[in-house]
Amino acid sequence: MMKLRFASPEMLVDINGLPGLDYLRRGDDGTLHIGALCRHGALERSSLLATHQPTMAAAAPLVADPIVRNRGTLVGSLCHADPQGDWASVMASLDGVVVAQGPKGRRRIPVKELVRGPFQTVLAVDEIVVEAMVPTPQGVPAGGYLKLERRVGDFATVGVAVSIDRSGSKVTRAGIALTGVGGSTISADDAARVLVGGSLSAEVIGEAAELAAQAADPSTDHRGSASFKRQVVRVFTSRILTRLLGSEEEAA
């Protein structure tokens, strides 16, 4: 932000010196807790995510580049509120929550309500986010994250996060969110809704992919035309869900 001259604060507070904020842990109830200083690299190498949270595990190696991942954090990415941030889509698709702390105490803010616009959040000036949280899954979590970028470390041309929970083959909860195809992260709630209550099928996947493409609000720029980006949303949504359908058939 400062490098791009979007911000020139008179004072900066570095939270890197605060102890005890670099955690990633799973509660007894299956919730995931990511501390404000937990780096992308730690998430990428985490066996906990590989076992319990497939959408996050898929996204972690795609954030920025390996060197940046040594310093950057998931919570920082959420608070940065870049419409092209990967974690915002992932956490929105998981119905994630952030815990903000200020002089008046702590409050929980759903990730979907955190962002007011590009690089703007609902956080007060004297508040910081100390933790991000993924709620207890309503079944077995499955999901994926796909990102189209021109080269490693570039902003996403398009990113799609899909997270579902399944009980047997029945989808009990679903979330789909889109990166880089609008003024902020887009939660494709209509697309997610058609997945819930039944099993995945080619038909329902097609419907969800179409609704996700409609939810996208891309603009034409040097990364591609609006219609191209919309098509990528359609393809990525379908591709992730088709893989999940395949993994379900394999397991059965």
Place this chain on the structure above:
Amino acid sequence: MSNLYEVLPPEVDDDVPVRKVTIRVNGEDLSAVVEPRLLLAHLLRQGFKLTGTHTGCDTSNCGACTVLFDGQPVKSCTMFAVQADGHEVMTIEGLAGPSELHAIQEGFKEEHGLQCGFCTPGMMMTSKALLDENPNPTEDEIRWALSGNLCRCTGYQNIVKAVMWAATKLQDQ
């Protein structure tokens, strides 16, 4: 102690908040009085005269400024010098003594891993961190590790070969 602002006229000094930092650079404790807004890359280059660390893009893209921060590669153009206070930093100058070559440097020489040389210090520091963690990487693992370092000469093939050369040499030692 280096004071980066000693060339400024004295009346400016009163208005500029400064802090003393001590950083273990290439095994030696170095101190400087710096403005909090000074970037680590600039302290290394201008303050400590370690000009092997290059600044290319200034926006965390190119990786020319990569140094090891407590053993991990970081882009020093995106860290403030004050954030490194009390930490260990290794720059390209710390890889080998002035009259010797580290295996990674030798690899770049043997395999023609540099053309203009601007990205080379960053490439080498990232490679150092990779080989410290994974002494026998595959070609894919090298490409993955170096994906945050850009070579505008596009000499990637030989850079990958150079790192493989260095890995073999280090294992034979």
